[in-house]
Amino acid sequence: MHKKTIAICSVAALVMMPGAAVSGPDDDSLTINDEISIVTEVEAPAHAENLSTIYSGWRFRSDETQAFQMDDFDNPGMIGVENAMVDWETVDGTEGKSCESCHGAPEDMAGVRAVYPKWNEEKGKVTTLEMEVNNCRETRMGAEKWKYTGGDMTDMVALISSVSRGMPVNVAVDGPAKSTWEQGKELYYTRTGQLELSCANCHEDSYGMMIRADHLSQGQINGFPTYRLKNTKLNSVHARFKGCVRDTRAETYKPGSPEFVALELYVATRGNGLSVEGPSVRN
Amino acid sequence: MKHATIGFTAMLTASSAFAEAVKPTDVVFVDGAVETSLSGVAGDPASGAEIMNKGAGNCIACHQVSALSHLAFHGEIGPPLDGVADRWTVPELRGIVANAKVMFDGSLMPSFYRTEGFIRLGDAYTGEAHGDGEVQPLLTAQQVEDVVAFLVTLKEQ
Numbered sequence: 347m348h349k350k351t352i353a354i355c356s357v358a359a360l361v362m363m364p365g366a367a368v369s370g371p372d373d374d375s376l377t378i379n380d381e382i383s384i385v386t387e388v389e390a391p392a393h394a395e396n397l398s399t400i401y402s403g404w405r406f407r408s409d410e411t412q413a414f415q416m417d418d419f420d421n422p423g424m425i426g427v428e429n430a431m432v433d434w435e436t437v438d439g440t441e442g443k444s445c446e447s448c449h450g451a452p453e454d455m456a457g458v459r460a461v462y463p464k465w466n467e468e469k470g471k472v473t474t475l476e477m478e479v480n481n482c483r484e485t486r487m488g489a490e491k492w493k494y495t496g497g498d499m500t501d502m503v504a505l506i507s508s509v510s511r512g513m514p515v516n517v518a519v520d521g522p523a524k525s526t527w528e529q530g531k532e533l534y535y536t537r538t539g540q541l542e543l544s545c546a547n548c549h550e551d552s553y554g555m556m557i558r559a560d561h562l563s564q565g566q567i568n569g570f571p572t573y574r575l576k577n578t579k580l581n582s583v584h585a586r587f588k589g590c591v592r593d594t595r596a597e598t599y600k601p602g603s604p605e606f607v608a609l610e611l612y613v614a615t616r617g618n619g620l621s622v623e624g625p626s627v628r629n
Numbered sequence: 630m631k632h633a634t635i636g637f638t639a640m641l642t643a644s645s646a647f648a649e650a651v652k653p654t655d656v657v658f659v660d661g662a663v664e665t666s667l668s669g670v671a672g673d674p675a676s677g678a679e680i681m682n683k684g685a686g687n688c689i690a691c692h693q694v695s696a697l698s699h700l701a702f703h704g705e706i707g708p709p710l711d712g713v714a715d716r717w718t719v720p721e722l723r724g725i726v727a728n729a730k731v732m733f734d735g736s737l738m739p740s741f742y743r744t745e746g747f748i749r750l751g752d753a754y755t756g757e758a759h760g761d762g763e764v765q766p767l768l769t770a771q772q773v774e775d776v777v778a779f780l781v782t783l784k785e786q
Contacts, residue, residue: 369705538749540767541739551737552706558690559702592756596749 370554371405371563376623379418382512388619393519396550402620403563403572406554407628411575414627423504423573423625426497426580430505433498439489448486452509459503459510459622463611465523472526472611475503476582476602494602495585504571504580507624515568515622517614530612533605539596545613548590565590566617567610569626580625583610650770653744661732662720667742667770676772677779685767686776691738696783706737712785722780726773741768741776 648669
């Protein structure tokens, strides 16, 4: 493990602490369970025109927080994955089916997380993983929908993400999703609320800097769902968006709303090339 | 008409006790600066220092201030404010705090004494819509004056 590097880094951080601020991402590298290597830094995709390099949020967290994600036994987000494994094989609804009945093992979902949100031809719109899960529950299982940001749902998304860890995010920008992507981009650059701050103000103009006690990352979503030490649970992408918009003293959009789906699509594509990392650990 | 006269007299009486604050929509900016006090009452630097730290001010979320180094976590989004009184006059500091976007086009700094022109204005930090009620500025006129009174103490020369 990287325990030694961690120890050295924290001493350096302590020495720097008084007054001086940490800037930029750190230099640590992430390998999970000594076998899944995670790309946390890569050249920005061309459509993220104001960034030259993209970084996983992991690179902006303290060594202590980072360490939680290096081994599944230490990653509290894996409890959600285990819960979802039970749901995966549990029959629910009028059709007498479980996820497993149609999809086999969870590992058969490898690669899926990496390409979502994605254009759904049948629905004629871009859908998120959460929407696909509920679509299966309602139309294929005859089961009740899960709440968009609820525990069952977020655990299931964590399970589906976990089997894609290490694969590059590769969400399509062009094609039929393009207009949704444009809408998401518009939202990303809109300064909302009484503080008049956009996603870009914090995560593009100011990443690497401190905003009060928080070290701003690029706001990438390759690590979602994220287990946050702050609220000790797995958090979904839309719950995080909601929190960030609320912090600008704005009226937020609703989780699962067309606006947040568009924003998720856009933000996901800004992370094309980083590894799928969820469930990750953040503070 | 009679009512109006009575109202006017009442207002005059009131203003002899408390100075009338300039409304956020009536503030006059000249090159980003605001010449006259917003509250008409001298600012209190001690109260200004408090506002720098918390509540709707929370200036140190973005700025480092050595005079407030006893407080934890100063941000880095804006420039450090040490010596700011050497760089700016009182009217300029008032203008920056009231609405920094007049002085610095497109600034990341919030407009602390403005009530109009927001997109999806929320009800404080609830995430809910603001609704039809009157919009309060982030800081009151007196709070702006208090913050300015604190900033004036930040001299290096």
